[in-house]
Amino acid sequence: MATYRRFDAANRVLHGFLMLSFLGLSATGLPLLFGTSRWAAALAGLLGGIEFAGRLHRLSATVLMLVFLVHLTRVLKQLLLDRDLGVLWGPYSMIPQPRDVVQMVGHFKWFLGLGDRPRFGRYTYWEKFDYWAVFWGMGIIGFSGLLLWFPTVFATLMPGWFFNIALLVHGEEALLAVVFIFTVHFFNTHMRPEKFPMDPVIFTGRLTEHELRDERPDEYDQLAANGGLAAIEVGPSPSWVVPSARIFAAAVVSAGFVVVILIILTLVQGRG
Amino acid sequence: MARRLGLALATCLFLGFGAAAEAQPQAVKPPANDDCLACHGDPDAKRENGTSIGLDDKVFAASTHGPLACVDCHKDLATLQEFPHPEKLAKVACATCHDDEGAKYHDSIHSWAKEKAGLTAAAPACADCHGKHDIRGRDDATARVFRANIPATCGACHTGVLDQYKTGIHATTRAVGNDKAPVCIDCHTAHDIRRTDTDASRLGVTAQCGTCHAESMRTYRDTFHGQVTRLGFVQVATCADCHGAHDIFPKADARSMVSASNRVTTCRKCHADANDNFAQYDPHADRHDKARSASLYYTGKFMDGLLMTVFGLFGIHTALWLARGLRERGRAKK
Structure with a gap:
């Protein structure tokens, strides 16, 4: 069976750094939010104490901001230098479009047995949500984080109560991001019954013909119609990639699952 | 004779x-x-x-x-x-009977000064605080270690500190009958007295403040300084760094380190470039207290709403998808 390219090497590497820095930020930030629980103190200890954890947090934040900047540069280059308006609209754009709303409603109908499954294309509405959630998170968590990292610099521009807001939204938004990624994102990509236990596409960059045709029929039909399939056909991944990706993803998904359980338990018991 | x-x-x-x-x-x-x-x-x-x-x-x-x-x-x-x-x-060995106190004293700065630093005359041993043949229990109002007499007992050597303490709110509130207000040993302990710049001392004193100032401790723990000190990193502000140690005054008092006029100077002890804006940061902000900070209160409400909306919608989305996906899988197997 033919294999097709979905993500290029640069995007896979960027996602890799995004993932590692996100895990680093989560592990070093959560102990502060949940400092009354023993698991948080133990996690801070595992990371070499809270002082070292703080350094890891800033290092991870720097990596994540670089990933974000590289991505923005790539998108802007595609738009401005390559004059590719497909960035802004159409099936290859991440911009939410009317068809996303229609497909979301259709997807809910399918869940309930009230209709056929929508014919998804290259980017589905939940993938776009994940994508923009990162933008929102970078804006809110990234900016508030910079404020807290360089308070005396930003205090020349903004009032002191702003830092109280920054501290609150940094923590709450981070909690949202961590729990969302460790539950919804992991379910949508790996844990849902069609994909369980994992979808290696973000590591291999490859889809089988079967996957492309069944899960993204709209993209497949267009590519088949305009002869684009041949251009994205690639050979199989090197043999070590899928097993390594499985082990790595299993570890991260399990760790994330444990963290979510601990967070929920702590929240139920009362955080203060 | x-x-x-x-x-x-x-x-x-x-x-x-x-x-x-x-x-x-x-x-x-x-x-x-x-x-x-x-x-x-x-x-x-x-x-x-x-x-x-x-x-x-x-x-x-x-x-x-x-x-x-x-x-x-x-x-x-x-x-x-x-x-x-x-x-x-031979020297009287009080620790023969009072072994707990002896062990604590042994690790203290007083013992260190006497035994190791050679301050043999200046640093106190048991009898210097408790007396010798006239020794009395701490419940005895004539005892040197009776609660109300502690400042005078410690102040016999620490005269400068005693003068500061006497002006502060803790001493003045004691003078009008609040016996809960701290004397020296409440913060410094009686026997296990440490240098106040050690981690153990900074954490111990901070915990002590919280035994009375519970509300301030709660809000301290909600902000960055309190979050990291709780995890054992104490090179950030603890209570005494901002409020002072012996001459603590209410913030309305111009002498207070956290009074409107002194606050920037206090922030600058750690944040050298702090300005007036910076000093408006509330280190005891409370997201549940609308009167204290409406902006924080409403931001908190917004964040609660955002989290509930996102997890509510995606919770339903995920649950329905899981149910449908399992049915599909079952059908495919047949």
Whole structure:
């Protein structure tokens, strides 16, 4: 069976750094939010104490901001230098479009047995949500984080109560991001019954013909119609990639699952 | 007078010989308190250098150690057979009975100063705070270690600190009858006193503040300084860094380190470039207190709403997808 390219090497590497820095930020930030629980103190200890954890947090934040900047540069280059308006609209754009709303409603109908499954294309509405959630998170968590990292610099521009807001939204938004990624994102990509236990596409960059045709029929039909399939056909991944990706993803998904359980338990018991 | 001293000496000698005459090693009879008082009961009896060896037996009898024998503490005299005994006796080891306190004292800055740093005269041992033959329990209002007397006892050496403490809110509120307000030992402990720049001391003192100032401790723990100190990193502000240690004043008082006019200076102790804006940051902000900060309160409500909306919608989305996906899978297997 033919294999097709979905993500290029640069995007896979960027996602890799995004993932590692996100895990680093989560592990070093959560102990502060949940400092009354023993698991948080133990996690801070595992990371070499809270002082070292703080350094890891800033290092991870720097990596994540670089990933974000590289991505923005790539998108802007595609738009401005390559004059590719497909960035802004159409099936290859991440911009939410009317068809996303229609497909979301259709997807809910399918869940309930009230209709056929929508014919998804290259980017589905939940993938776009994940994508923009990162933008929102970078804006809110990234900016508030910079404020807290360089308070005396930003205090020349903004009032002191702003830092109280920054501290609150940094923590709450981070909690949202961590729990969302460790539950919804992991379910949508790996844990849902069609994909369980994992979808290696973000590591291999490859889809089988079967996957492309069944899960993204709209993209497949267009590519088949305009002869684009041949251009994205690639050979199989090197043999070590899928097993390594499985082990790595299993570890991260399990760790994330444990963290979510601990967070929920702590929240139920009362955080203060 | 000379006759009385002579009589006392004769008694001591007699007792000594008496003990020797019995000459059975295990059966040496230690001197009774009255035997000691034969010499020490004389207020005019003196050492070679002219200092008094007199001891008021009424004072000793009224002390918390009144029921004890002299030799219970002055152990080396229990087996000594020659009296009058040499002037130099072994040091009384309070820790023989008070082992917990002894162990704590041993690790303290007072012990370190005395034993290691050579401040033998300046640094206190047990008797310097508790007294010797007039020792009283801490529940006794005349005791040096009675709660209300502690500042004076510590202040006997730490005079500058005592002066500061006397002006501060803790001392002034004590003066009007608030006995809960702290004296020295509440923050510094009684025996296990450490340098205040050690991690253990900074964390211990901070925890102490919270035993009364529970609300301030709660809001401190909600902000960055309190979050990281809770996890054991104390190179950020703890209570005393902003509020002061001995001369703490309410923030409305112009002398307070956190008064409107002093706040920037206080922030600059750590944040060298802090400005007026910076000093408006509220280190005890409370997201549930609308009156204290409406902006924080409504931001908190917005964040709660955002989290509930996102998790609510995606919770439903995921649950429905899971149910449908499992049905599809079951169908595919058939």
